[in-house]
Amino acid sequence: MWGSMKMEKEPMKVLVTGVAGMLAQPDSLFGQIGYAIAPMIARGIMLGPNQPMILHLLDIAPATEALNGVKMELPDAAFPLLKEVHATTDITETCKDVNIAIMLGGFPRKEGMERKDMMSKNVPIYKEQASALEEHAASDCKVLVVANPANTNALILKEFAPSIPEKNITCLTRLDHNRALSQIAERIKVYVTDVKNVIIWGNHSSTQYPEANHATVTSINGERPVKELDTDDLWLKNEFINTVQQRGTAIIKARKASSVLSAASAPCDHMLDWVLGTPKGIWLSMGAYFDGSYGIPKDIIYSFPVKCEKGKWSIVKGLKIDEFSRAKMDAIAKDLIDEKEVAHSCLN
Amino acid sequence: MEYLELLLKGLVVLFPIAFCCMLITYKWSFRKIEKEPTKVLVTGAAGMLAQYDILLAFPGQIGYAILPMIARGVMLGPDQPVTLHLFDNIKQADEALNGIKMELIDAAFPLLKGVIATTDIVEACKDVNIAVMLGGFPRKEGMERTDMMSKNVSMYMAQALALGKHAAADCKVLVFAKPSNTNALILKEFAPSISEKNITCLTRLDHNRALSQIAKRLKVHASDVKNIIIWGNHSSTHYPDVNHATFTTKDGERLVREHVADDHWLKTEFIKTVQHRGLAIIKARKASSALSAASAACDHIRDWVFGTPKGTWVSMGVCSDGSYGIEPGLIYSFPVRCENGKWSIVQGLKIDEFSRAKMDATAKELIEEASFAKSCLNEQ
Numbered sequence: 001m002w003g004s005m006k007m008e009k010e011p012m013k014v015l016v017t018g019v020a021g022m023l024a025q026p027d028s029l030f031g032q033i034g035y036a037i038a039p040m041i042a043r044g045i046m047l048g049p050n051q052p053m054i055l056h057l058l059d060i061a062p063a064t065e066a067l068n069g070v071k072m073e074l075p076d077a078a079f080p081l082l083k084e085v086h087a088t089t090d091i092t093e094t095c096k097d098v099n100i101a102i103m104l105g106g107f108p109r110k111e112g113m114e115r116k117d118m119m120s121k122n123v124p125i126y127k128e129q130a131s132a133l134e135e136h137a138a139s140d141c142k143v144l145v146v147a148n149p150a151n152t153n154a155l156i157l158k159e160f161a162p163s164i165p166e167k168n169i170t171c172l173t174r175l176d177h178n179r180a181l182s183q184i185a186e187r188i189k190v191y192v193t194d195v196k197n198v199i200i201w202g203n204h205s206s207t208q209y210p211e212a213n214h215a216t217v218t219s220i221n222g223e224r225p226v227k228e229l230d231t232d233d234l235w236l237k238n239e240f241i242n243t244v245q246q247r248g249t250a251i252i253k254a255r256k257a258s259s260v261l262s263a264a265s266a267p268c269d270h271m272l273d274w275v276l277g278t279p280k281g282i283w284l285s286m287g288a289y290f291d292g293s294y295g296i297p298k299d300i301i302y303s304f305p306v307k308c309e310k311g312k313w314s315i316v317k318g319l320k321i322d323e324f325s326r327a328k329m330d331a332i333a334k335d336l337i338d339e340k341e342v343a344h345s346c347l348n
Numbered sequence: 349m350e351y352l353e354l355l356l357k358g359l360v361v362l363f364p365i366a367f368c369c370m371l372i373t374y375k376w377s378f379r380k381i382e383k384e385p386t387k388v389l390v391t392g393a394a395g396m397l398a399q400y401d402i403l404l405a406f407p408g409q410i411g412y413a414i415l416p417m418i419a420r421g422v423m424l425g426p427d428q429p430v431t432l433h434l435f436d437n438i439k440q441a442d443e444a445l446n447g448i449k450m451e452l453i454d455a456a457f458p459l460l461k462g463v464i465a466t467t468d469i470v471e472a473c474k475d476v477n478i479a480v481m482l483g484g485f486p487r488k489e490g491m492e493r494t495d496m497m498s499k500n501v502s503m504y505m506a507q508a509l510a511l512g513k514h515a516a517a518d519c520k521v522l523v524f525a526k527p528s529n530t531n532a533l534i535l536k537e538f539a540p541s542i543s544e545k546n547i548t549c550l551t552r553l554d555h556n557r558a559l560s561q562i563a564k565r566l567k568v569h570a571s572d573v574k575n576i577i578i579w580g581n582h583s584s585t586h587y588p589d590v591n592h593a594t595f596t597t598k599d600g601e602r603l604v605r606e607h608v609a610d611d612h613w614l615k616t617e618f619i620k621t622v623q624h625r626g627l628a629i630i631k632a633r634k635a636s637s638a639l640s641a642a643s644a645a646c647d648h649i650r651d652w653v654f655g656t657p658k659g660t661w662v663s664m665g666v667c668s669d670g671s672y673g674i675e676p677g678l679i680y681s682f683p684v685r686c687e688n689g690k691w692s693i694v695q696g697l698k699i700d701e702f703s704r705a706k707m708d709a710t711a712k713e714l715i716e717e718a719s720f721a722k723s724c725l726n727e728q
Contacts, residue, residue, distance in 0.1 A: 035638075035639060036412075036413065036416070038639065039413070039417070039639050039642070039643055040416065040417075040420070043417070043420070043422050043643075045420055045422075049426065065632060065633075065634070066632075066633060066634070068632050069629060069632035069633030069634070069635075070633070070639075072628065072629060072632055072633075073629055073633070073637055073639055073640050074639070074640075075560040075563075075564070075570065076553070076556060076557045076560055076625065076629070076637065076640040077556055077639065077640040077643040077644065078556040078559045078560050078563075078570040078571070078647075079570075079643070080570075080571040083569060175454070178454060178455055178456035179454045179456075181456045182453045182454055182456050185456075186453070191461060192453075192456045192457075192458075193458045247454060250450065251447060251450055251451055251454070254443055254444075254446050254447030254450055255443075255444060255447030255448065255450075255451070256443075256444070256447075257447075259451050259454065260412070260451075261412060261415065261416050261448070261451045261452070261455060262451045262452075262454040262455040264416070265416055265420075265455040265457070266455070269456075
């Protein structure tokens with residue numbers, strides 16, 4: 001009862017990069033995610049309903065007007081938890097003392113673009129932002145990279161911000177995780193809250209491996225493995241994987257625009273669970289720097305199943321990996337190592 | 349002596365039992381019982397997201413911003429499951445609505461129990477408990493006022509008939525599409541089975557904007573300012589009034605007017621800034637205020653359903669009962685308190701000459717709009 005006494009907490013400083021984008025441009029995906037995520041953060045969806053925050057919004061110079069527009073609009077909503085908004089194109093100023101950093105800014109791969117070209121645009125951005133975070137962010141800053149190529153952008157960040165604990169640099173695969181949960185829920189005709197423990201292994205790209213071997217469903221007879229309730233192995237190994245991998249494209253086809261709403265919601269889920277902890281028996285997918293578990297090489301950012309407690313994540317160990325999964329997981333690891341090499345060659 | 353001993357022994361035994369009972373009751377109150385999902389209709393949900401005409405894209409943009417807010421419990425509380433009914437009837441609405449439905453499912457919102465996405469107004473309205481009407485026809489450049497009004501009048505007439513027939517009996521309605529007061533009036537006239545007290549229009553956005561302008565001026569946080577009033581029409585004639593507004597200091601509540609100490613600013617620049625804030629945002633963002641508009645709609649419904657905090661009122665466009673000399677039957681924005689799912693106009697506030705003139709001017713505009721809408725109806 002003493003705990004429910006209202007005591008105003010110190011505001012947490014939350015950085016969001018690439019928040020404004022170029023809203024009038026058709027391919028301004030990250031500006032749109034920024035616009036969608038800002039009110040979600042301000043409403044306590046990312047940090048909990050009792051945690052005040054100060055938003056630090058960053059974007060590049062050509063987006064200054066749009067950035068100012070977001071800065072004007074946020075106070076108009078009179079959010080009780082939002083204590084201040086700082087909007088700037090100055091990376092040093094914006095990284096000052098931040099506790100959370102959501103990196104939306106980057107260059108996604110466009111049609112016809114070579115991987116090396118995409119990498120050469122993103123590597124300098126993440127190197128610069130890494131240096132700024134290294135020097136100015138709070139020592140225990142939690143970082144979430146969303147901009148593609150998310151895993152490799154996060155790796156560059158880790159390499160150039162060595163004073164940020166390596167466990168604090170993560171990339172987003174929660175969107176794919178949520179999509180996988182909802183595909184299973186639709187298939188078995190249950191609520192998505194009754195499905196848990198799918199895993200997204202690997203890269204946040206179309207090569208990710210959504211796996212339901214350890215997933216369970218809550219039924220009137222208790223927790224049952226998904227594989228028992230849906231005995232169609234073929235669906236789980238083909239259509240389910242393809243659907244989750246290609247969901248982004250399917251959304252573009254239906255909406256004539258990318259997934260903004262769900263892409264903004266997933267980082268909130270990722271951060272909330274990281275900060276406040278996962279419920280007992282539930283794990284989630286996060287791209288992070290691991291310790292060689294499951295035979296995955298160290299030195300890459302790879303998505304694994306994790307539990308979270310007291311502001312720290314830990315990998316779920318001891319899960320049985322069958323042959324099919326092994327092949328998929330190794331293929332993605334190889335792809336990520338290739339990406340890493342391309343990124344390093346851009347640095348040189 | 350014996351009796352005293354007995355009494356003492358009794359107390360020693362009873363006290364812990366009573367304490368345990370209290371603790372059990374307290375913990376029991378936290379047990380999670382899944383509530384029935386509330387059905388929430390959002391019209392104009394698809395909009396024309398791919399349109400670069402700012403005005404045309406606006407309803408769709410607010411829809412896209414408000415849907416995750418509703419699904420996260422911002423509108424109805426963190427324990428209230430919801431079913432979303434998405435409706436639109438513009439060209440290619442089917443595909444756009446389906447895309448939004450797919451995304452809502454992808455977000456795996458724990459409170460979202462179902463999504464119905466449809467271009468059929470009857471299906472959309474079935475048993476809905478809350479209706480947020482974003483769909484409408486804003487006035488485009490070159491459009492005659494008559495065209496805009498007749499399009500809106502026929503749309504709201506059709507939706508009123510469907511809501512009246514198919515929505516839940518106590519459905520709460522919030523109209524946001526401009527001209528929102530008059531669209532709400534049409535809805536009220538053609539859905540007589542919905543209580544007129546359940547038909548409202550949004551002025552909470554203007555109210556929140558006014559709070560934040562005062563907060564900025566006083567260098568405090570917006571949540572420390574309260575009891576501003578937005579009187580009248582949700583148009584550029586609305587009157588933001590701070591005569592009764594207060595703000596929290598460490599020495600208690602203080603009157604805003606006294607501390608701003610600049611009546612001229614309060615009567616000119618402050619009013620203009622709030623009235624034209626929408627345009628200022630469009631100029632800065634090259635797009636309308638979707639985020640703050642969606643948030644305001646959530647605030648409006650949430651306070652209506654859960655009640656306003658003690659001593660605090662909010663602004664809502666509601667059916668006038670003649671209070672403050674405003675013609676009964678008009679949908680006019682008043683200061684209201686909310687309790688037990690009902691609003692009531694705050695009575696007895698002193699109205700000075702300046703305010704009187706402003707309140708009457710915006711009422712006059714609404715009366716003209718209503719009569720203009722009626723003439724469009726007669727031509728249909």
